[in-house]
Amino acid sequence: MKTRHALAALSATTLLMGAQASAQTVFAVSSWLPPTHTLSVVQKEWCDLLEKESAGRMKCNILPKGVVAAPGTFDAVRDGLADISYTVDGYTPGRFINTQVAEFPFLGDSSTATSVAYQRIYNKYFAPLGEHRGVKALAVFTHGPGIIFNTKQPVKSAADAASLKFRIGGGNINELSKAMGWNTTLKPAPESFELLSTGVMDGTFFPDESVASFKLSMIKHATTFPGGLYNTSFVFMMNQGKYNALSAQDKAVVDKLSGETAARMFGQGWDKVDAASREGVQKAQGVARIQADKAFVKAVADKQDYLETKWAANAQVKGLKDPKKVLAEFRAEIAKVK
CATH class of the missing domain: 3.40.190.170 (Bacterial extracellular solute-binding protein, family 7)
Structure with a gap:
């Protein structure tokens, strides 16, 4: 009898572990730049933070190469060829108008400053207009001074x-x-x-x-x-359907790490490599x-x-x-x- 109860308990534990494993969300993450480029590096750092903050419920599968060339990345994420990536808004001329505000001359000498400020303006004015409709815009940012x-x-x-x-x-x-x-x-x-x-x-x-x-x-x-x-305007994004399918708890984690948090990560990463290249x-x-x-x-x-x-x-x-x-x-x- 004891053996039967023990086997039942073991079976229940195994089922629970299996359910937990199957509940993990894995994001296919694409980068059209080399893995050593600051954008690829910061994207991976963000993914590592996502896994840590979600206690392993979410993790990233970094694909060995970009699913498409850079100009097609927005549509690739929108259509589910990749779950997470980034792109340059200007790679598809005429598609994005408001984002050009972050590309004008003489804005500043720090990617961190322009990126964080851009994110704040984006949240306040641009996000409600839905110019990046079709994807979940996790963050916007710029590179260093051109x-x-x-x-x-x-x-x-x-x-x-x-x-x-x-x-x-x-x-x-x-x-x-x-x-x-x-x-x-x-x-x-x-x-x-x-x-x-x-x-x-x-x-x-x-x-x-x-x-x-x-x-x-x-x-x-x-x-x-x-x-x-x-400057150049970038958007860091997630497939909208993938985001919608997350639990409320996991959406909260994604949201916590998005916006200014992600924009600052990309900006600081860029400032660091700008200095390294220059010096x-x-x-x-x-x-x-x-x-x-x-x-x-x-x-x-x-x-x-x-x-x-x-x-x-x-x-x-x-x-x-x-x-x-x-x-x-x-x-x-x-x-x-x-």
Whole structure:
């Protein structure tokens, strides 16, 4: 009799353990960048935190490579090809309007500050408009200040830049480049090495980090701008159906780690590798850095003024009230972030 009760108890325990194991949610996580890139690293750190905070109820399966090329990532997460990933809003031109507010020149010299401020503005103004509808937007963020890098010559003026061919990543910098009369081509970041090494392009617009991350040993010149020539808007996202299927307890964990928490993680990660590339790799390969003078900055600002007016009009059509006020609030918020 005792043996029968013991077997029954063991069977019940086994069933309970099996039920607990089957209740674990596993997210398929995709990255279109190498596993050593800061975005892949921070995405994994976020996943590790998710598993820890949920006591193992949720975990990530980091896929060996991206399920699609970078421009298709938003739709891949929306359609369930991957459960979690990130993408550049500007890789699909014309699709996202409000997000361009985080891509304007001269916003700041820290990815952390711009990312956290962007998240706050996004929560307050953009999320209710549903521009990222179709996915669960976990966080938004930006990279560090954008720089003009090239293999040929110092770029001291708008005319110097116009004499070269550049790869760009889309968004406002695409519009600004056109307005400046520069010869630029929209291509995803991972294609930069081939484009530069083969001479198809003379340079690229990137944050400091990318010279090291993409092993751009051919880069010899850099032109910086106070607050950056541009930023790039990213969205970190989850498949909406996967999120909806979570228990209330697990949704609370995801929500806790989303928003400013995730935005700060991505921003701090980027600031760290920006500094490492600038002080290590670029110095070692002899990259000559200059800062744009007042005339160059003014030439950019004059063109950008028109683009901001154009953006405001388009954003208003999309439902954003008083876009210029939102932009001013965003800039003020960046200054507050520590």
